[in-house]
Amino acid sequence: MPHIEALKTFAFHLTYNEADADDLIQETYMKAFKFMDKYEKGTNAKAWLFKILKNAYINEYRKKVKSPQKVDVDDVGLVKTTENQNERLKADLRDDIYTNELGDEVTKALDKLPEDFRTVILLCDIEGFSYEEMSKIIDIPVGTIRSRLFRARNALKELLKPYAEKMGYEDFRGRRRSRNEEE
């Protein structure tokens, strides 16, 4: 399945949730398959798939999150279902703690960024798309990509500053020095 790992990373950092990320990926490939005739041969297929995923996220996932499925309060199964969901959430969190996933400072910092900032960092610094490709994927001018990326990187550096200092770095942008050098 072409580019599926890259799409999964992007979808995961948009939704913060593996199950939702998987749904988005399924939707992306279904749409790509359905609209195959719209793909221009010779153009970047990875960028095309990312654009489909980004649009699916905006048009479907965000709507779904904003208007959760209505449940009939008289439904006798409601309490049981809610308890089950809470139990599942607790189990997921335990899994995360055991696998140290919650201790990942870079991921935590990245996920704290506003969505627009996170998107450009993921597309440029993680996936290596050019400004022109990003401009097509998220439908904004190249000039906006440039300034947004600059602000996003600075915001990420600021968020990672305490972690960097803890690891013995003064500042990613400033002079780098180890703890040994300071002592």
Added chain:
Amino acid sequence: MSKSKKQLEIQRNIDLFLDHAMHNEESAHFMHEVENNPEYPKLIDQEMNFRNFIKNNVKRPGVSTDLIQSIINRIKID
């Protein structure tokens, strides 16, 4: 130009250079500055280290075979 403005401009230029987003003329001008300012290579190194650090440490959740199979099945049905 104030020192902080100059620093911002340097940072912006380094970003554009590393993103391969400079035009030929801009790139040549930037390379000339890099050759004449000993601080530049250090700053470029720091920016590259930061980007590698992010790239190497971001969480990349795995793709399950169930997901791939489920996509294949849905495509077959459609």
